[in-house]
Amino acid sequence: MVVFNYFIELFEKSDLIIEFVWFLIAMLLFLVITIIIYLKYLRSTLRRNEKSKNKLEKEFETAIITYLYAGDPDSKEISSDQLLIIEGLKKGTSKSYRKDILIATMLKLGYEISGEMAESIDKLYIQTGLKEYSLSKLKNKKWNLIAEGIRELTLFEVKEVQHLVKEHLNHPKSEVRSEMQLYLVNLFHFKGLDFLNEIKTPISEWDQIQLLEVLQLYKTQEISDISSWLKSSNESVVFFSLKLAKIYNQYGVKEELIALLQHPNVNVRVEAIHIISHLDIIEAKNELKTNFNTLDLEEQIAFFAMIEETYELADKPFILDNILNPNFEIKYSALKILKELSLDEFNSFKDLSLDPQFIKIINFVESN
Numbered sequence: 001m002v003v004f005n006y007f008i009e010l011f012e013k014s015d016l017i018i019e020f021v022w023f024l025i026a027m028l029l030f031l032v033i034t035i036i037i038y039l040k041y042l043r044s045t046l047r048r049n050e051k052s053k054n055k056l057e058k059e060f061e062t063a064i065i066t067y068l069y070a071g072d073p074d075s076k077e078i079s080s081d082q083l084l085i086i087e088g089l090k091k092g093t094s095k096s097y098r099k100d101i102l103i104a105t106m107l108k109l110g111y112e113i114s115g116e117m118a119e120s121i122d123k124l125y126i127q128t129g130l131k132e133y134s135l136s137k138l139k140n141k142k143w144n145l146i147a148e149g150i151r152e153l154t155l156f157e158v159k160e161v162q163h164l165v166k167e168h169l170n171h172p173k174s175e176v177r178s179e180m181q182l183y184l185v186n187l188f189h190f191k192g193l194d195f196l197n198e199i200k201t202p203i204s205e206w207d208q209i210q211l212l213e214v215l216q217l218y219k220t221q222e223i224s225d226i227s228s229w230l231k232s233s234n235e236s237v238v239f240f241s242l243k244l245a246k247i248y249n250q251y252g253v254k255e256e257l258i259a260l261l262q263h264p265n266v267n268v269r270v271e272a273i274h275i276i277s278h279l280d281i282i283e284a285k286n287e288l289k290t291n292f293n294t295l296d297l298e299e300q301i302a303f304f305a306m307i308e309e310t311y312e313l314a315d316k317p318f319i320l321d322n323i324l325n326p327n328f329e330i331k332y333s334a335l336k337i338l339k340e341l342s343l344d345e346f347n348s349f350k351d352l353s354l355d356p357q358f359i360k361i362i363n364f365v366e367s368n
Contacts, residue, residue: 053101056098056101057104057105060089060092060102060105063085063088064105064121064124065109066081066085067082067124068117068120068121070085086124089128090128093130102128103125103130103133106121106124106130106156109121110122122157126156130152130156131153131156134149134153134156135161136149138168143171143173143175146171146173147173147176147179150165150168150176150179150180154183157186157187162183162184162187162188165180165184166180166195169199170200174201177201177207181203181211182210182211182214185215189215189218190218190223194224196229196232197228197229199234199237201234202234203236203240204236208239211240216247223248226241226250227253230242230253230256231259235265235268238268239267239268239271242260242268242272245257245275245279246275246279250279251279251281257279257281257284258284258287260272261276261284261288269296270298270302273288273303273306274302276306277302277305277306277309277310280309285306285307285310285315288303289315289318292318297327301327301333304322304329304330304334308333308337316338316345322334323335323338323349328361332361332365335349335362335365339365346365346366349362
């Protein structure tokens with residue numbers, strides 16, 4: 001007590017600045033203690049929630065497995081035992097977080113089984129009212145819940161709500177658009193690509209890769225007509241359509257591909273040249289040769305890569321015109337082609353220039 005009174009007296013006799021410092025120290029000490037208590041409470045709460053979640057998961061898993069084996073394998077009707085389980089799950093999922101745990105448990109079990117049992121889980125998802133729960137997320141203002149709802153509808157293969165999912169076609173959040181696109185392609189395959197006729201927002205490169213991976217799981221499906229997508233004002237749709245043209249060898253859209261050589265975006269034009277080369281559309285060669293000097297450098301390089309695969313004797317005058325092209329790649333490509341077309345004329349260029357770089361290219365092409 002004497003020590004405490006001593007400190008009080010010392011504090012009262014101190015300068016104002018020292019009193020202020022002591023006050024700050026006391027406040028900081030109070031905040032630190034408060035934070036420590038709060039963190040301990042938070043950790044305790046998280047542990048309780050985790051235990052509760054694990055307990056629920058085990059209960060739901062047991063109920064689902066029991067449901068799967070309680071049915072009559074020779075009948076499509078729901079048995080009385082299954083009805084009791086459905087009612088129990090409905091009562092046990094009155095709160096949203098319980099519904100989320102049940103959905104996660106269903107999906108986990110769905111990954112581990114296949115065939116009729118997997119279909120039974122999809123039916124249980126509907127019978128327990130979880131489909132309506134997922135659909136309610138589509139009306140939520142939070143974008144992450146909308147994306148989550150669409151993902152659930154995809155995984156449980158709910159096809160009849162396509163029109164509701166497509167309402168988010170041009171959602172401002174790319175994550176929602178990505179889930180919407182995957183829903184359509186996963187459930188409707190090539191027919192699901194009809195959204196390309198309406199989409200105004202860009203399709204990211206990652207989304208394009210994902211869509212192509214899903215489509216290639218269904219190789220027996222007949223691809224949709226992509227000609228209108230190649231004319232789209234949405235450049236990402238055009239790029240995606242070019243990928244489709246290459247993967248599925250869409251020679252039937254050659255007119256649309258040739259028309260893309262006049263596209264305002266140079267990257268589209270370059271990609272179109274690559275696809276034209278891949279599909280061996282010879283009709284485009286003359287147009288590209290005629291307009292070669294007006295092409296961007298990227299297009300010129302892409303065109304020479306195309307000629308390397310499709311050269312013929314009639315191309316020799318054009319090749320000779322570009323033997324001394326200032327661009328290294330074009331010059332190298334022209335010399336390679338000339339060597340194949342006419343070895344004598346190729347040899348005649350050995351003494352044409354004293355440029356050391358040109359001589360190195362000649363010697364390299366000659367030895368390979």
